[in-house]
Amino acid sequence: MMTSRERVLSSINHKQPDYVPLDLGGTPSSGISAIAYNNLKKELGITHGHTRIFDVVQQVAQPEMEILDKFGVDVIDIGRVFNEKDKDWYDIELADGSIGQYPVWFRPVKQENGDYLVFDKEGTMIAKMPVGATFFDQTYFPYVEDYPDDWSDLDHQMGKVLWSALVHSPWDHAGDKDFYKTLRERTLALRSQTDRALMITCGCNLFEWGTFLRRMDNFLMDTYADPENVEALVEQLMIRHMETLKNVCESVGDIVDILRFGDDLGMDTGMFMSREKYQTLFKPYHTQLNEYVHKHSNMKTFLHSCGSIYPIMGDLIDAGYDVINPVQTTAYQMDPATLKREFGKDITFWGGGCNTRSVLNRSTPDVVYDYTRRMIDIFAPDGGFVFNQEHNIMPDVPAENLLAMYRAVADSRI
Template sequence: MNARERVLAAIAHKEPDRVPIDQGSMRSTGLMAIAYNRLKQYLGVDEGPTFMYDLIQQLAQPEDWFLDRFHVDVIDLGRAFTGPEHWRSWTLPDGSPAAVPKWFQPEHQDGDLIIRDASGTIIGRQPKGSLYIDQAYWPLAGPDGLNNYEPLEEKMNQVIWAALPAPPFDQPLTDERLEEIGRIARRLYETTDYAISLSVGCNLFEWCQWLFGMENTYIYMAAEKRKLARFLDRLTEVHMEMLSHLLPKVRGYVQILVVGDDLGMQIGPQMSPETYRELFLPRHKRLYEYAKQLSGAHIFLHSCGGIYELIPDLIEAGVEILNPVQTSAQGMEPEKLKREFGRDLTFWGGGCDTQHILPHGTPQEVRDDVRRRLEIFMPGGGYVWNQVHNVMADVPPENVVAMLEAAYEFGRY
């Protein structure tokens, strides 16, 4: 059984030869570049500079040696657009070397990194000593934002997440670029055995927060539902327009289509199920059904936090795969999730506690945690192993090795 067959069997709720392993197939399943560099040093690996493909979260693109050594089964289509000809040298906050896209040209201001949009507005900032780039501008945060949001695509491009995109969205989706994406997707499908994922975003709730600001979004959800619903319809149209051009090019080559919307917090959902059903469920459902129709791929939702109360509605919306399975959040106990939703969802994540055990435990404690979680999630298929979200910069490399080796060792059926 090859990697692609293994992943597809798991999604079909069958037991493959072993639990599939993901490490870096999307922007919430990987390692920060600092942690990746420390892992390479710990293992004595000298494979050249680490390419940091996600500039905001500072994530490393896993190299071929890493995929082979740790038995990774799924890759991101975007990795095929990040060859050395696209890189330039960079230094990470801990002083270790890396590479970044040539087009990434931030300003340096009193030790901070500054990101500006085309108009010169500061839209992002990485304070000196910080490990991330923070959003610094909310284009529709003013008092008239919910009434005057056109041209919406231009407003969206002023958000840091759009201004610093990961491949293949680091270039405009011209006809030529779309054809290139299709050619490369076909090549990866025909020349590798990996399952292939493509992240298309299509966030709704998060785009409200990025454009209006969090406080305004909560106010509009409570006091301006009719206007917010009209905005969400317009936002849905923007996403569907992009999907209509992109997805036919990759149909048959991409197996996992990654969408996102962080709906939870540590203590539960950011909204009531009733609010979700009124504002977001119909539009998520429209988006996900359209995306599946065009791509033929499985719908993978990344949604952080305690979202237990929303999971039945997410299933109704068309979600087939749920990530990151934040088991330390309220209501997200592994046993309960598997028992109540294991027939309807593939859980992709939840495989190691990244808030407590991975950064602070011993290697043996990490192994024990991975083994216990596998015993819960793996029976009957419907599980792809990954830790809960990304591996942070401060995680000891010996714990990373213990985690990944345990996922392979204990994931056999």
């Protein structure tokens, strides 16, 4: 019987673990929305505890230890070592009328029509969640008109983007005195308390930061019409990302097991750019990020990239990624059997376990169970698989379907 950490690392190393490793909430893109989490607890008859929304942009809950234990979850996000006290949270009403909690630093302003707006310290509206919605949208794009003449204000402008201004833990404490020292101390304590694999999310997005700053439509055109400015921006981002990686590797690189990067490169119908553009504009920098982590830490590298990324799977492997997530099998060319056959010996699939677009949310529990067992049969042989649904569990997922998915995982472990 392996420990959870051994199970996860064995699978990432493409060795058959004792049974399929499971993730729920190890990253902000492999978790569960607050509404779905409340519904799950209600279905389980759990009336105690709290629904704490650690990623306020996506409205994603931090699963409680009781839930992780119940389903046999094998990985845990070290962000939970911050905001541990009741005083760090306050109650709010979710879109369905149920109760969740926000961290005390997050104070969106409710409008008369029910919308929620977020303003930064300078009074700029940076995010909006329309009435009835379950996600905050970005409303401020610093470089929407054009690139700056110089990059002296880049840090300031990045701080006005919702993904930075409203960042999840542990990074909501990054400005604290002795942050990295505290991060190490608390992560060491967490590691002594659990045998689960430890995950840290670092982002270090490149393509996505271009879309956050310039807006999606502009930046997509820039990759073809203005590649010089794209490269100049990416090089500036790399300066900042490498400093972050240096600090992370020095503080927790020997005690954390997996580091999560993010860069959504695909859509439902294909990639955001040609393979050649990816190879020219982004792959060299992705390679540099991976090389640094592998050289200066014990951590495996994990890339969250949604959509159809089949054309560059070989490039991502060549760039040094150990893990790919969320394995969006509903996208073009993302057939699970093909992915496993062609790339399963070289990269670990962290996801793909259940289609969240039309199966987990719209099918019957029996269909969910059978679908999940089929995906496990495809992805699990010879390791290289950690079970997770495709991206986060959304508010429209019935609790009975969630239980069917986790029952399928449990039965596969017998």
